[in-house]
Amino acid sequence: xxxxxxxxxxxxxxxxxxxxxxxxxxxxxxxxxxxxxxxxxxxxxxxxxxxxxxxxxxxxxxxxxxxxxxxxxxxxxxxxxxxxxxxxxxxxxxxxxxxxxxxxxxxxxxxxxxxxxxxxxxxxxxxxxxxxxxxxxxxxxxxxxxxxxxxxxxxxxxxxxxxxxxxxxxxxxxxxxxxxxxxxxxxxxxxxxxxxxxxxxxxxxxxxxxxxxxxxxxxxxxxxxxxxxxxxxxxxxxxxxxxxxxxxxxxxxxxxxxxxxxxxxxxxxxxxxxxxxxxxxxxxxxxxxxxxxxxxxxxxxxxxxxxxxxxxxxxxxxxxxxxxxxxxxxxxxxxxxxxxxxxxxxxxxxxxxxxxxxxxxxxxxxxxxxxxxxxxxxxxxx
Numbered sequence: 001x002x003x004x005x006x007x008x009x010x011x012x013x014x015x016x017x018x019x020x021x022x023x024x025x026x027x028x029x030x031x032x033x034x035x036x037x038x039x040x041x042x043x044x045x046x047x048x049x050x051x052x053x054x055x056x057x058x059x060x061x062x063x064x065x066x067x068x069x070x071x072x073x074x075x076x077x078x079x080x081x082x083x084x085x086x087x088x089x090x091x092x093x094x095x096x097x098x099x100x101x102x103x104x105x106x107x108x109x110x111x112x113x114x115x116x117x118x119x120x121x122x123x124x125x126x127x128x129x130x131x132x133x134x135x136x137x138x139x140x141x142x143x144x145x146x147x148x149x150x151x152x153x154x155x156x157x158x159x160x161x162x163x164x165x166x167x168x169x170x171x172x173x174x175x176x177x178x179x180x181x182x183x184x185x186x187x188x189x190x191x192x193x194x195x196x197x198x199x200x201x202x203x204x205x206x207x208x209x210x211x212x213x214x215x216x217x218x219x220x221x222x223x224x225x226x227x228x229x230x231x232x233x234x235x236x237x238x239x240x241x242x243x244x245x246x247x248x249x250x251x252x253x254x255x256x257x258x259x260x261x262x263x264x265x266x267x268x269x270x271x272x273x274x275x276x277x278x279x280x281x282x283x284x285x286x287x288x289x290x291x292x293x294x295x296x297x298x299x300x301x302x303x304x305x306x307x308x309x310x311x312x313x314x315x316x317x318x319x320x321x322x323x324x325x326x327x328x329x330x331x332x333x334x335x336x337x338x339x340x341x342x343x344x345x346x347x348x349x350x351x352x353x354x355x356x357x358x359x360x361x362x363x364x365x366x367x368x369x370x371x372x373x374x375x376x377x378x379x380x381x382x
Contacts (some may be wrong), residue, residue, distance in 0.1 A: 036114025037378030038287055040111050040348025041326025041339070043302075046090045047310040049320070050097045054312045058116060059322060060087030063346030072320065072329050072340030078116035083107050091134040093141045101160060103146055111160050122160030123318065125149055128173075128180065135178040135184045145188065145204060147175030153190055166204030171195050179220045181229045189248065191219030191234055196279050199248050210248035215239055221266045225273045233276065233291060235263030239279055243291045254291035267309035269316045278332060280305030284321055297334030305372075325370070368379050 043062045050056035053096040053205040064079040066085055079085065080256065082102070101122075108129035110119040120371020123129065137143035139207040145166075149156035152167035153175055167173065172195025179353025181187035186203040196217035198207040205345030211217060228328040230247040233254075240255035241263050260282030269275035274290040277297075283304035285294040298304060303325030312318035317333040347366045355361035360377040372381040 012131055018088075019116050030240045036345045037374075038345060038379035039347050039364065039372040039374075040341040040344050041366075042344065042348065043307070043324050044322030044327055044346070045086075045088050045307055047320050047327070048092050048093060048100075049310050049312060051094050051313050052097050054314050054318075055116075056097075057088055057310075057320065058100065059327060059344070061089040061322075062348060063348040065090070065102060065116055065119075066344050066346070068340075071318075072073050072327055073342065073353065074310045075341070075343040077273045077343075077345070078112075079119070080117065081119035082110055085122070088132050089134040089146070091136050091144070093136060093214070094138050099141070099159075101134050101136070101144065103134050105130060106133075109134070109146060109160055112143055122156075123339045124162045126154055126163040128154070128163070133174050133178045135180050135188065137180060138182050139185050143185075143203075145178050145180075147178045147190060147192075148290070149174055150229070153178070153204055153207075167207070168205065169207035169209075171200055171209065172198075176220045177222045179224050179232075182226055183222055187229075187247075189222050189224070191222045193218050197222065197234060197248055199250075210244075211251070212249065213251035214242055214251075215253065216242075216261075220264045223266045223276075225268060226270050227273050231273070231290075233266050233268070235266045237262050237264070239267070241294075243290060255288075255294075256292065257287075257294035257296075262290050264307050265309045267311050267319065269311060270313050271316045275316075277309050277311070279309045279321060281305050284309070284334055284337075297330075299336045301328055301337040302339070303328075325366075 027239050046060040048058045057068045059066050064085040066075040067078045068075045084104035084107035087102045088104040091101045093099035100112045105167050106121035112119050129146035130149035130190050133147040135145045147152050152173040154163040155166045156163050172192035174193035177191040179189045191199045196211035199210045200207045216236035218237040221235040232244045237348045240261035242251040243254045244251050260280040262281040263278050265279035267277045276287045278285050281297035286297045287294045303323040305324035308322035310320045319329045328337040329340045332336050349364045351365040353363045362374045364372050374381045
């Protein structure tokens with residue numbers, strides 16, 4: 001009965017909403033056309049930067065894929081052919097950056113060869129379609145790997161045309177993160193839920209757990225030092241950050257200065273790898289001594305639930321944070337942040353209210369984004 005009552009309330013207030021729009025001056029013809037009114041932003045699951053043209057960015061969100069050609073100044077949805085709009089993973093071919101892959105929450109992998117202009121599914125023999133992470137071999141980009149929620153790791157050697165499982169030795173099939181050694185791409189790492197970190201030295205042929213010293217086995221992010229490939233960092237849910245100096249043989253906690261131990265994302269400076277950033281549920285933290293200690297860098301970061309970080313490969317002081325409330329950009333190594341969400345309409349709205357006396361005044365409650373107000377019928381929000 002409660003669910004039925006709630007449904008009728010939703011229908012009733014939806015009718016009131018449409019009626020109020022009509023009272024506010026909308027014609028019946030205009031009511032047949034929907035226009036996005038924001039608020040801009042939303043939950044950003046993944047971020048990727050074009051390595052050759054760093055002003056070109058892509059985000060994967062709960063509203064699909066969005067692209068910016070001006071460093072986040074403006075965003076456009078690029079979802080043609082994408083049949084699932086919850087994008088959890090995104091990877092760019094380093095040699096041909098117009099080739100992209102995305103992993104979705106239930107429809108597997110999609111590929112674009114025109115910079116996101118069009119997408120097509122590439123799921124042959126991919127028996128698990130909950131794709132959490134993607135990794136492309138930097139030397140042979142037709143070789144790629146995906147980590148799935150319940151099927152472990154799959155590999156393709158033909159650019160996603162066909163997939164086959166590579167799970168020998170993998171005791172957890174919930175794989176949240178994958179990382180490839182950039183110098184020796186047959187060496188790769190998988191971070192899992194409950195199983196910790198696994199290592200393969202033969203392109204996924206078999207895996208070995210490498211968890212000595214790793215006191216939290218819920219691993220959500222892993223990065224390899226681009227200059228010293230035996231140096232690794234992982235972020236965990238509940239245990240903070242860990243570091244290994246011997247290719248995963250041993251791990252040490254590196255949490256000094258962190259005020260939150262939920263670390264869903266890590267980013268390493270490609271030019272100065274002793275400089276790192278972690279995204280937590282308490283904002284962004286920075287280390288300039290290889291994780292020895294961390295300092296919060298959250299000035300003007302108005303949403304501190306940080307899910308993904310990306311560093312400009314050419315100008316490493318420029319970086320982006322994807323949060324529960326959209327994308328933020330820093331041009332000074334995290335010193336200051338600016339929201340960059342124009343055109344990025346991916347907010348999940350759970351409730352909406354209209355001022356009955358001034359119908360152009362609106363309020364929305366956004367999931368994990370707080371409350372927004374518009375005084376001009378959705379034209380602008382604060």
